[in-house]
Amino acid sequence: MPVAMARHILVKTEAEAAALKQRIAAGEAFDVLAKKHSTCPSKKRGGDLGEVRPGQMTKAIDQIIFKKPMKVVHGPVKTQFGYHLVQVFYRD
Template identity: 80%
Template sequence: MPKAMARHILVKTEAEAEQLKKRLANGEAFDVLAKKHSLCPSGKRGGDLGEVRPGQMVRAIDQVIFKKPLRTVHGPIKSAFGYHLVQVFYRE
């Protein structure tokens, strides 16, 4: 079964996600922004979701983790929880 290592930032609004994505593009550290802004408990770990398998995350996030390019910040991605920025480190 495939597995991947990813991290994410979860915020309430698309505008907030867009602003954080710009800050990441300008060189700010993902883990620092996740700790400060993410609403997900993973924010305390710098957004680290650990190793995930298909079906563990909501469908929209699953699609990014298992189909989109690695080491790119994807999003904002809307889910029932809010807006996500997702970065995938590896997948096997």
């Protein structure tokens, strides 16, 4: 079964997610912004979700983790929890 490692930032609004994505593109560290702004408990680990297998995350996040290019910040992606920025840094 495939496995991946990803991190994310979860915020309440699309505008907030878009602003954070711009800050990351400008060179700010994903993990630092996750610790400061994310509403997910993973923020303590800089947004690190650890090892993820297909079906563990919401369908929208699962699609990014297992189908989209790695080492790119994807999003904002809306789920029932809010808006996510997702970065995959390992997939096997």
